[in-house]
Amino acid sequence: MILDKKILNISEAAYILGISGRGVYQLIHSGKLCAYKDENNYAWHIPEEALKHYMATRLTEMNTSTSPNR
Numbered sequence: 001m002i003l004d005k006k007i008l009n010i011s012e013a014a015y016i017l018g019i020s021g022r023g024v025y026q027l028i029h030s031g032k033l034c035a036y037k038d039e040n041n042y043a044w045h046i047p048e049e050a051l052k053h054y055m056a057t058r059l060t061e062m063n064t065s066t067s068p069n070r
Contacts, residue, residue: 008046016051027054 005012013033014021024046027033034050037043 006048008048008051010044010046013046013051017055032057 010021010024014024028035033054035044035046
């Protein structure tokens with residue numbers, strides 16, 4: 001499984017999230033997904049923990065938005 005890696009690239013993150021690479025770039029630039037560029041300022045790197053945090057946040061948002069008001 002890809003999440004066995006500590007650092008993922010854009011295409012791996014896109015695959016896991018089920019979105020396009022462009023969608024991953026949008027998440028990074030909006031600040032919703034933490035990532036950093038390598039020394040040459042060339043490629044984005046997404047830490048495994050950042051991806052897990054984003055997914056957990058999305059699940060929480062989905063659960064609170066779909067729970068009935070009582």
